[in-house]
Amino acid sequence: MKVELRQGDAVLEGFANGLGALGEGQARKVMARALNRTGGPTLTKVRRELVRATSAPTAVVRKQVVASKAWAGAGDGPGKMEFVIRAAGRPLPLAMFKPREFSFGVRAKVWGKFQRYEGMFTRGGQWPARVPLGLGGHVFVRTSAARLPIKRAFGPSLPKELVEDKIVMVWRSSTARLGDDIAHELDRELSRFS
Template sequence: MAMAGSVRIMLHWSDVGELRRFEEAIRALGNDTSRKVLARAVNRTGEMARTKVRRALTKQTGLKRKVIVAAVKTNRSDWEDLTFSLYSTGGDVSLKFFEPKETDEGVRAKPFNRSTVFPATFLRGGEWPGGRGALLAGGHAFFRAGTKRLPIERARSGVIIPAEMVKDATAEAFTSTAATVLPKRVEHEIKRVTKGVVS
């Protein structure tokens, strides 16, 4: 059974303690200008974090980068809400997306970037090995749900993208980028808008 899930990771300018040293300069800019400055800084930092998250999540899950790019969505900061977020929904990813190959023992695939055999799973119909037919359902792997030939169910990898986003190297990529880059981007934007007078 595929378990559906949803998760969101967020970057807010006030989450980073080092930004306190910029508070006086931010207040001096006035409300509209300061929010514009902070929105730009949050978005630029978020974009850098997103690049690192995609890279880490690709390696962590074993999925192709284009799958990760399609699965992880972005909400950018604006004047009203100074938050940049990455979010994803979905459940247990099919083995189809992990380079599956049929073997004597079952389908071999690479979820989590580890070559793993899933016993009693198959990609094709017919007798093994010489009587095998075409791929079933466009390359999805299946297993029998009971002792008879039917019904069959789609085999899953154990990879759930929303769950992987908030742990291990992927979570670290997001939080470490926010902590190190956001203060520098705020400082850069303040200097930029005041032409170096306020920093």
């Protein structure tokens, strides 16, 4: 997800006179601050919606969903007139979603509601005397009819969830305020010359 300002952008057209009065270097600073002013709260809203949509722990979402901020550049450098939200990481293990084992398999709260995972397990042994496997509380599933091999089970992947419609709608509604933030930063900078 990216919020970007380019020369000739429709959002900038209304501020052309004010930005021109500042000069190129100061105008870049104003635009970078406005992008970051819009992007910061947008990042927070996107993270909150990801937590709500996936049921992933907040700390994991904060670690995997990060932003690259805009900056004005040094001297005559062009800087970077974009605020980018990125998500990295593999699918999250079901162990992060507080799984509980039952006779049918495992139940965990994923994507905002409790899901049943038939045939999966977190412990070993015969019912009802099940014992912990000592494998970090992960959820496993057999890959064949035999006792082994087994593989870990995974839930949502934050990079995939970041481009889902619900998250994109949060991003679009939050970035709609970019014009107001440019006006705020421009007024702030022009008031220094008064």
